[in-house]
C-alpha cells in the first residue's frame with residue numbers, strides 16, 4: 641500500500657468542520673473546514689489577518705468556536721480544554737515563542753513530559769532518554785545545557801519544535817516554525833517535520849509565511865483569505881490557482897506571489 645492509499649483509508653487524526661469564530665463584528669473564520677491524516681503534512685497559508693492563528697486557537701482549544709466541530713482521532717473535542725487535547729496527542733507551537741527561557745534546553749523537553757506524573761526512577765529515565773533522542777534528531781545536543789532564553793531566534797524555534805516532540809504527538813500544529821531561521825536551520829526543520837510525520841504517523845499542519853517552504857514540505861495546501869477557505873490542493877494546483885495569486889497580490893505578502901510562481 642502506498643503512503644497516499646494508507647492516508648486515504650485512515651481516519652483523519654485531525655478534522656475541523658465548519659468552524660466559525662467571531663470577534664464582535666469581525667468574522668475571523670467563516671465555516672472553515674480542514675483535516676489532516678496520520679503521516680500527512682498540510683500547509684496553511686494566507687495573507688495577514690486571514691485567520692490562520694485563530695484556526696490554530698480553535699483546533700488547540702484556546703478559543704471556543706462560535707460554531708463547528710473539532711475532532712481528534714475521530715473523537716469530538718470541541719468542548720475539551722487545551723490541556724485535555726494536549727494529553728491526547730495534540731501539540732502546538734506559537735507564532736511568538738513560548739519557551740521557558742530560564743530553563744535549559746534539556747529541561748524544556750523534560751517539563752513537556754511532566755504531565756505524566758510518574759516520578760519513579762525508571763519513568764524519569766525513560767523521559768530523559770526520549771529528550772536525548774529528540775535533542776539528537778533536532779541537532780540541539782550541543783545546546784542542551786544552554787538557557788533557552790539566551791538562544792538566537794532560529795535555535796529557539798527549533799527548541800520549541802523539540803519540546804513539542806518530547807512526548808510523541810499524533811497531531812502537530814506549527815505556527816510559523818521557520819521564521820527567523822537560517823537556510824541550514826530551515827532544511828533541518830523540514831527534515832525533522834518529515835521524519836515526525838512519516839515515522840511517528842503524526843498529522844502535521846504548518847502555518848508559514850514562506851510560501852516556497854510550504855510548497856516544498858507539504859503534500860496538500862489550504863489557502864485562507866478573509867476567514868474563508870479560498871483554495872485547497874496539491875502545491876502544484878495551488879501554484880496554478882489564479883484566485884490564490886489574486887489574494888496574495890495587493891497585500892503585504894505581495895512578494896510571495898512570486899514564490900507561488902517560482903516554487
Ligand SMILES: Nc1ncnc2c1ncn2[C@@H]1O[C@H](COP(=O)(O)OP(=O)(O)OP(=O)(O)O)[C@@H](O)[C@H]1O
Pocket residue numbers: 663666667668686687688689690691692693694695735
Ligand atoms: N483577540 C482578537 N480580538 C479581535 N480581533 C481579532 C483577535 N484575534 C484576531 N482577530 C482578528 O481576526 C482576524 C484573523 O486574525 P488571525 O490573527 O487569525 O490572522 P492570521 O492569518 O493568523 O494573520 P497573521 O498572518 O498576521 O498572523 C483578523 O481580522 C484579526 O484582526
